[in-house]
């Protein structure tokens with residue numbers, strides 16, 4: 001049986017980033033993954049590298065996010081190289097548009113709270129400043145202002161996923177897709193990991209990064225991590241000439257010129273990804289209020305994907321107390337956090353000790369906590 | 378839920394026209410949508426505006442006349458783009474989105490041509506045989522000058538014959554088929570039950586050759602030119618060309634069925650395509666959704682009409698307008714006729730297997746919208762992509778406005794060949810509603 | 826290329842120049858009949874493109890019609906005086922008319 005230093009369970013955004021990071025640091029890594037049709041948020045997300053809204057009520061998460069954003073430029077460069085095309089990371093600052101005085105007042109309170117929790121880069125900008133920032137931008141008359149964080153940005157998340165996979169391979173790592181992991185058992189200080197198709201591998205360390213399927217797999221290594229799916233629907237349009245220079249929390253123009261419009265937060269526990277015309281219509285209506293010329297833009301596709309969501313909405317990282325060498329990593333902002341996953345998190349998995357900020361995000365906290373319904377962005 | 382109409386039919390080809398008339402005659406209210414300007418579908422396109430020239434045109438004219446004199450509500454230039462649970466459908470018409478709730482939904486969306494990607498096929502001047510046929514049927518455009526046809530399949534010969542009879546001139550036909558494969562011969566006895574078919578095919582070929590059209594049997598073809606087609610290179614020999622028409626058979630249009638949750642599809646190894654899993658009446662595995670005609674598997678125009686009528690009878694039964702026994706009694710002759718039509722199929726399908734995708738060079742674009750080459754798709758396979766969906770995420774193939782309509786079958790086949798597995802093990806693109814682009818303004822108007 | 830069986834009966838404008846067309850046909854066949862094979866340049870590489878399928882599936886025949894860009898020529902019926910032009914790369918959205 002093949003033996004590895006690290007086996008990652010899940011080839012989505014979190015698992016691939018950690019696996020790549022470990023392989024780059026010299027570990028013999030295998031990423032075990034499901035096949036072509038799978039619940040894989042890595043293929044269906046919005047692509048923001050985003051700090052302004054992260055960590056309200058959990059300053060350690062805010063700081064962890066900021067750390068990732070500082071590491072992103074270097075990750076972007078490496079990943080673009082592996083992917084063979086630009087990952088289009090553009091940290092041009094990010095917006096959350098407000099379409100009424102009331103929305104703006106609420107956003108102002110939010111920004112105030114963020115400042116009190118150590119996130120100082122986000123601020124409120126009014127319409128005039130927005131137009132100065134984005135000359136000629138055809139903002140709708142209802143846009144009264146926005147929150148703005150100059151450190152925020154966006155990326156092509158599909159090239160990111162491809163680049164992380166290519167980087168994993170380039171560093172000698174193995175990606176084995178095609179069937180889910182169904183069992184993990186300790187064997188003489190190592191672990192035997194078995195798949196539904198009968199394949200099995202041995203590894204000294206394990207990272208459970210199975211997205212919305214994390215709870216079940218984490219339980220196999222003595223970790224209690226409640227994760228539920230929160231569905232998000234997306235719209236993408238035909239390619240357009242430049243119309244929106246900065247990304248916003250539910251509308252951005254991609255490097256390809258398409259406009260991506262997001263996203264619902266459907267917290268119904270259902271592990272399926274249909275879209276609904278009703279939700280898409282609402283999203284389109286709001287996007288048109290932000291940028292009225294979009295009314296004549298053609299939607300090319302809609303889709304839905306599931307965010308892995310913990311009870312308080314913040315990430316969870318831990319090493320198992322009962323199964324040494326077994327880790328879990330789960331979060332709903334795996335794009336933003338890809339840089340810390342490929343860096344500090346990979347180091348932790350390889351025995352370097354959990355980063356102090358990640359240590360504060362231990363899933364033990366959930367034992368004392370009711371589920372909160374937090375907005376995902 | 379209360380419904381607006383008993384039966385909603387999408388597609389006014391032979392399947393949809395026949396189904397609509399039958400359903401209406403059994404007392405169902407019927408709404409028939411088609412994105413074309415009038416009835417006919419592919420085979421009978423523009424039938425109301427041209428003189429019937431042959432038996433097939435006569436069939437079409439009869440179906441269209443029956444439809445027009447029925448009380449079926451028809452809406453043309455109406456493109457269906459979503460089917461949701463509970464019989465809810467959405468379509469666009471005159472720039473506005475509309476919706477209705479139907480008791481049952483019958484999809485008669487026909488076939489699309491299997492693409493034949495060759496080097497240079499993105500040059501202006503390279504089109505499909507189907508396109509040229511549409512130009513002939515709807516606008517009377519006939520080929521003239523250095524017009525070449527390349528590929529294989531019955532439709533190629535049918536078009537060549539129609540073009541020649543219309544007074545068109547062809548420079549030549551590059552036949553990329555491989556003679557009669559041994560696998561085809563075992564279907565021959567059954568095919569002989571429908572001899573009309575085979576004789577027709579042979580007659581088309583004879584007619585075209587008699588008109589002096591040169592036929593070259595070849596392995597390889599390339600299109601070349603600067604900004605537009607100027608020449609083709611056939612097994613190393615150059616020929617001047619200002620139009621090249623490609624064809625490699627047709628496949629069911631499953632863009633809508635694949636987007637419906639719970640609607641199962643199976644790989645058809647003989648026709649080399651995915652098709653919705655149907656029972657003998659056209660019911661899919663999704664509640665209340667049915668399919669008839671080429672969209673459920675290629676059977677040809679007459680088979681499509683029979684399947685449409687059978688589906689209409691079943692819809693009437695499902696809606697409580699007739700008993701099972703009544704349905705079965707009325708279905709008898711239709712079913713016999715359908716089986717007769719389908720008798721020659723296995724032979725024809727085995728006779729014209731699609732061109733192997735291993736013949737596509739790495740540099741050849743297969744996704745025309747996003748300009749993704751076969752080599753890029755093969756590379757994605759080496760990065761761990763097992764199917765069309767991860768490949769799409771890694772390469773953008775299938776992400777453009779056509780949403781994989783064109784490249785889907787080729788991407789699927791290239792992945793299967795690169796992995797060295799049975800195509801049945803390779804997942805096709807997941808399609809999504811809206812299955813046709815619509816403006817955000819149209820969509821937003823549906824928000825309450 | 827293509828030759829008409831029936832004479833044209835109307836006139837349309839393509840890229841500023843007048844072209845004959847026949848009522849009832851699509852913009853795509855009108856252009857083909859007039860010898861226009863290249864309808865646009867792609868937004869990806871800028872390569873010239875013309876129609877492939879003429880049945881609304883391939884989205885290769887995108888053109889500008891009456892100021893609206895990225896319109897499928899094969900699904901657009903002609904009418905006298907119709908104004909159309911090639912699509913150059915990505916689409917530019919028109920200004921919104923004041924309500």
Ligand SMILES: Cc1cc2nc3c(=O)[nH]c(=O)nc-3n(C[C@H](O)[C@H](O)[C@H](O)COP(=O)(O)OP(=O)(O)OC[C@H]3O[C@@H](n4cnc5c(N)ncnc54)[C@H](O)[C@@H]3O)c2cc1C
Nearest residue numbers: 010012013014041042046048181211232332333334335336
């Ligand atoms: C609509 C939407 C918008 C989003 N927008 C953003 C954004 O703008 N910015 C941002 O930072 N984040 C965003 N996210 C979140 C981001 O996509 C996720 O945080 C990230 O994908 C989670 O990574 P993951 O690896 O945990 O899960 P996934 O990416 O879902 O991957 C899980 C993987 O585990 C595999 N797996 C599951 N079970 C098993 C098993 N038993 N054995 C083997 N493998 C298994 C799956 O096949 C899959 O490959 C968004 C998410 C959604 C849904």
Ligand SMILES: Cc1cc2nc3c(=O)[nH]c(=O)nc-3n(C[C@H](O)[C@H](O)[C@H](O)COP(=O)(O)OP(=O)(O)OC[C@H]3O[C@@H](n4cnc5c(N)ncnc54)[C@H](O)[C@@H]3O)c2cc1C
Nearest residue numbers: 388390391392411412418419420457487507670671677678
């Ligand atoms: C380009 C082409 C040319 C062909 N030419 C011939 C021929 O000459 N002779 C022959 O025997 N066979 C021909 N075939 C095969 C032919 O498709 C079938 O034999 C026959 O037409 C099948 O009938 P049908 O009713 O299943 O579908 P079709 O006749 O294909 O009718 C399908 C109809 O559905 C409509 N439609 C599809 N999607 C939507 C939507 N979302 N909203 C609204 N309407 C929609 C289409 O506009 C079309 O009118 C051709 C196939 C193709 C693809």
